[in-house]
Amino acid sequence: MDELEFRRRAYADPQDQDKAFVDALAEEAGRKEFVDELRALDDRLSAAMKISPPEDLANRILLHQSLSQFQHQRKRQRLHLAAAASIAFVIGLSLTLTRKPATLGEHALAHVAHEAGFADRVDERVSLTALNTKLASFGGRMDSAPGHIYYANYCDFDGIRSLHMVVDTSEGKMTVFFVPKEQNKAMTLSFGNDRYEGAAFDLGPFQVAVVGGRNQRLDPTVSQLKDTIHSI
DSSP: OOHHHHHHHHHHOTTOOOHHHHHHHHHSTTHHHHHHHHHHHHHHHHHHTOOOOOSSHHHHHHHHHHHHHHHHHHHHHHHHHHHHHHHHHHHHHHHHTOSSSOOHHHHHHHHHHHTHHHHHHOOOOBOHHHHHHHHHTTTEEESSOSSOEEEEEEEEETTEEEEEEEEEETTEEEEEEEEETTSOOOOOSEEEOSSEEEEEEEETTEEEEEEEETTSOOHHHHHHHHHHEEEO
C-alpha cells in the first residue's frame, strides 16, 4: 500500500482493523505515530460526545439517533478531506510539471519539495543490504553508502517505478533518485531553484538525480556514488 492510499484510509478511519491497513501500518516508520495522533483526536471527539441523556426513553432514542448521524457525517467528511488531499496533490504536481516533457531534474525538485516534511522526520535506519535488495531489482548494486541511510523505498517517479533514498552525507542530508532508463528522460547535469540544488548523471541501467539544499556541495556525493555503484 503506497503512502497516499495509506493516509487516505487513515483519515477515513484511524481505527481500521483491516489486515491490509494493519500490515501497511507496520511497513514504514512514522506511520504509527501518524495514526496514533488521529486515534487520539478520535478519542477526544468521542469523549466530547458522551453527553448524559435525559431519563425519559423517547429523548434517549432521539439523542442516540443524533449521535449516530453525527458519526456518519464525520466519517464522510474525513473521506471528502482525504479525496480533496489526493486531488490537491495531483493538481499541484501537474502544475509544477506543466512544461512537457519534464526533465529528470524538474521532477526530482517537485518530488523533494512535496515530501520535504516527511523526509525531515523519517529515519528507518536502512541497512546497505536492504538498500541493495531494492537496487538489485533495477540491475544495480552499491558497495558503500555516503553515510547513514534514513529511507530507501520504491516511488512513482513521473510514472516510472523508481527508488527514492534519503541519505546522510559529508554535506548533510540529501535525496537520491535511481530512475530506470525505461523512458530515458531528458536530463541536464545540474539543476535547481531558490531552495534546492541538484545534479544528474547516467550510471549503468539507470539515471541518478541527487538533490540537496542550496548551500550544500553535491560534487563529493556525486563522485562517491559514481565510484560505489555498479551494474550487476
